[in-house]
Amino acid sequence: MGFFRVSGILMALLLVVVLASQASAHTVPPSSDIIHSCVKKNGDVHILLDGADKGSKDKGSKDGGSNDGCKKKDTLLDWNAQGIQGDTGDTGATGPEGSTGPTGPDGTTGPSGPIGATGPTGTIGPEGATGPTGATGATGPTGPKGDTGDSGTSWSVDGPTYVTTAVPVGVGTVPGSLLHLKGSDPIEIKLERSGVGGGNLDLTYLLDPSDSIHKMGFTDGGAPGNWLFQVNFPDGTTHLAPGGGKVGINNVAPKSALQVKSLTTLDQGPTAAGAWANLGSNAFYNGNNLDPSIFNIPGFTGWHLIDPTKAGVNLHMNAHGGGSEFRFFRTEPNGLNSRNIAALGTGVSFVAEGKFGVGGTNPTAKMQVGFSPNNYGDVTTLGVSQQPGDTVALSLRRVGSDPIMQFCGDGAGGCS
Secondary structure, eight states: OOEEEEEETHHHHHHHHHHHHHHHTSSSSOGGGEEEEEEEEEEEEEOOOTTSTTTSSSGGGGGTTSSSOTHHHHHHEEEEOOOOOOOOOOOOOOOOOOOOOOOOOOOOOOOOOOOOOOOOOOOOOOOOOOOOOOOOOOOOOOOOOOOOOOOOOOOOSSSSSSOOSSSOOOEEEOSSSEEEEOSSEEEEEEEEOOSSTTTEEEEEEEEETTTTTTEEEOOOTTTTOOEEEEEEEEOEEEETTTTTTOEEESSSOOOEEEEEEEEEEEEEEEOSEEEEEEEBBBBEESSOOOOOOOEEEETTTEEESSSSSOEEEEEOOTTTTTTOEEEEEEEEEOSSSSSEEEEEEEOEEEESOOOOSSOOOOOOOSEESSSSSSSOOOOOSSEEEOOOTTTOOOOEEEETOOEEEEESSSSSSTOO
């Protein structure tokens, strides 16, 4: 094996020389620029040259079968052959720009970069067209009943529902009751019926300036409305149909001013002086023929029948009745043969039909005075019967004079 023997002092110098010699003299450069050497125990360094016979003195199997060129007791020491970095040379002139090379293949996608900061909000774009209505979803299950909420004010929703009022409600004022309304005359709560025929009904309260009376009741929805029912205060009077309507007691379609059940009537009709108040059964007088729904008795203006298939009677009274203040009227079915059958008054009293009895309940003469078992046979105009205990049956006298004619039962006492 070829080698140099270097002492410790001259090691550095020798290393420089060897490096230079290898760079200039050898055609075979050191393997991978590595310098190989063997260090003895006494510090001598033997540099091994590339290409030399490393194994001539290598003990082979004596040092474990290695072929590193060192003896068994030497230590192998390697270091690189690179020298110290020289000074930077001058920058060379820029060469001409080369032609553009072909585009290289796409590289693999790099990892995503970090999310950038949020940018400023852009301007609102124009509103888009309304999309079609989606199909109605299936009704969800009913949820559990919630807890009762605190008491609140009135509420309502459109459609079939209800209004719950848990606290006083005021309209136009602070409420002093559950429902409190305040306003100028008239104060009205309107009830209006929808559908065919319509119709209004007002609950009205006002102070009537014509008589300074507080009035409350129902009106027919007009402006101003006609009173249908009215209560006045502080006097407490009550008026049924003060606007000219009719009142029925146990009758939903009265024909007279007051009709009780089917045929009993109470009404009033005008006359030249005063008015005819009348109480009737099926027949009544109101003084006009304006209502086409009521049967008019022919030839008797203002007289009517509730049921024209039945006869009717009526007692009509008028203090200005021309001396016949109380008159008894009768008519037959369909208003035939209508007449006054009797009258009582300060001027004229009469019974036009039937028999009239005084002191008896079953007269048999047109006029019978006194009770008698005798029967006048319905052919006697005047029948006079002496009553038991009477001494005179009939006496005709002048004023302040003795009788000019008397009829006595026993012919005594001056009777003839």
